[in-house]
Amino acid sequence: MYREREAGRLRGATVWTSVASGAGPVRVLPDGCLDLLWSSRAGLLVAGPDRTAHLSTSAPGERWIGLRLPPGVGPAVFGLPAEELRNRRVPLADVWGGAADDLAERVEAAVSGPGDPAGWPGRSAAGAAILEEMAGARLRAAGGPDPLGVRVAARLAAGATVAATAAEVDLGPRALHRRSRALFGYGPKTLARILRMGRALGLARAGVPLAEAAVRTGYADQAHLTRDVRELAGVPPTRLLSPPVD
Incomplete structure (x- = not known):
């Protein structure tokens, strides 16, 4: 429950x-x-x-x-x-x-x-x-959350590339990676992958076919989405989307 x-x-x-x-x-x-x-x-x-x-x-x-x-x-x-x-x-x-x-x-x-x-x-x-x-x-x-973390997370969650995000927050790749590890636990590329997976699975749960969800969230195709989900979640997306068995 x-x-x-x-x-x-x-x-x-x-x-x-x-x-x-x-x-x-x-x-x-x-x-x-x-x-x-x-x-x-x-x-x-x-x-x-x-x-x-x-x-x-x-x-x-x-x-x-x-x-x-x-x-x-x-x-x-x-x-x-x-x-x-x-x-x-x-x-x-x-x-x-x-x-x-x-x-x-x-x-x-x-x-x-x-x-x-x-x-x-x-x-x-x-x-x-x-x-x-x-x-x-x-x-x-603590004076509120670090404004950089809020900006980076919002841009990556919206599908922006890491390079575009770094340019927008005026940081070089190494500085963004260092700050991201402190703010999110891992570098911006990993965070971007995790957030993209979440967007794709959210669309699929809303009824969007997996192939379409993959394209709409920036994957090359459904196979690319499946590989990413397997690596990050440990199982294919079809397993995550299956209804629980009582």
Whole structure:
């Protein structure tokens, strides 16, 4: 049971909640984002930006609340370069120290209650609001996100080339690569590939044939899209687009 919505307090962020079925690992696709997570089993965690798909394994009935920060915003919230968290899931206490303990107590108090599914949506919304509040406060204390990260992510998400993006932000290739690793966890070419894959899969989920989705998002053809998805997601796009089996 997975649900997501736009965050109410942080522009561009996404709040998601889930209750694990225990049916097997869940494939989490790379998206250039950092997440602030709460798990009923593991507590508060930071999910760094993944280079390839992450297979998440949960215990049956484990509850999750996630705040997915837009690309380039996470470093200002967590106070670390994104590359230090790449492909990692770490306890928030390792990043924020004692502030994580206080946050954990507040979230636990908000989500505590009977285990019946009927009450979970309300409790998870209360927990998510606390995560948003804390992340927003940290972001303001840092002076907001790095404007460069916002500009680079927006241009690449719109399909601009890395060369055009570098020219627009007035940086040379090496400088853009260095700044991108700190902001996104990897260089701009990798981020561009990940964001393009997301656009193509979004079109396909909306009913656009894969061949057309490939051309509309800048792939040479459907075979090119399939190769890229296999490398980044670990499976072909048809596997990702197949409905889940009950």
